[in-house]
Amino acid sequence: MNPSISTQFLDRERQKDPVAFSREYEAEFSDDASGFIQRAALEAAMIRGRFEIGPNRRLSYVAFVDLAGGSSSDSCVLAVAHSLQARGETFFVLDLLKEIQPPFSPEQVTKEFSQDLKRYGLREITGDRFGSEWVKERFQRQGITYRDSASADRRSISNSSPC
Numbered sequence: 001m002n003p004s005i006s007t008q009f010l011d012r013e014r015q016k017d018p019v020a021f022s023r024e025y026e027a028e029f030s031d032d033a034s035g036f037i038q039r040a041a042l043e044a045a046m047i048r049g050r051f052e053i054g055p056n057r058r059l060s061y062v063a064f065v066d067l068a069g070g071s072s073s074d075s076c077v078l079a080v081a082h083s084l085q086a087r088g089e090t091f092f093v094l095d096l097l098k099e100i101q102p103p104f105s106p107e108q109v110t111k112e113f114s115q116d117l118k119r120y121g122l123r124e125i126t127g128d129r130f131g132s133e134w135v136k137e138r139f140q141r142q143g144i145t146y147r148d149s150a151s152a153d154r155r156s157i158s159n160s161s162p163c
Contacts, residue, residue, distance in 0.1 A: 053095040061095065061120045064149075065113060065127040067135055069106060076100045078113045080120050095120070106131070107138060114142030 014021040055061075059082045068074035080096040096116060100109050117125060124145045127135065139146040 051097075053093065055095075055120045057121065061122055063117055063120070063122050063125045065125050067106065067109070067127060067130050068102065069131075070102055070104045070109070072102060075102065076104065076106075076109045076113075078116060080116065080122070110135070110138040111142060114139060114144045117144055 010021075010025060013025065061080050061082050063078065063080045065079075066077045068076050070076075076099070078096065078098045079094060081092055081094045084091045084093055098113070098116065100112070113125075117123070123143060124147060125139060126147045126149050129148050129150070136146040
């Protein structure tokens with residue numbers, strides 16, 4: 001729809017990455033997970049029938065949330081994880097993955113997610129900028145500090161040691 005973009009440029013972009021092209025230039029949604037982790041690898045790492053690994057006070061957890069407004073088709077998702085050192089490698093274990101499908105009250109979701117975070121000894125969560133101050137305020141009311149992922153990325157970069 002942008003006449004200043006040449007057909008040749010678009011053809012090159014389509015050749016490089018057809019999935020990215022359809023997402024970026026044709027405004028089509030895609031299943032982002034399909035290119036990130038192969039389904040067979042994901043299935044091999046799963047324990048069927050287990051939906052949560054309970055909190056262990058000896059472990060240090062991190063959490064991420066992806067919130068939504070409650071009335072569209074978007075779910076809210078909470079993820080809690082920890083790292084594990086084994087055989088000289090670092091592994092990441094997903095301890096809790098919780099989805100709340102619409103319709104829902106965003107107020108109720110922040111309360112429920114905050115209770116889960118506290119069970120894991122967490123007082124901080126990272127998420128995107130959805131809802132801006134509203135989200136931060138709702139988590140703060142529950143005693144949880146909400147950090148947006150862009151700030152978290154900057155903090156981790158500035159706190160990392162050079163290799």
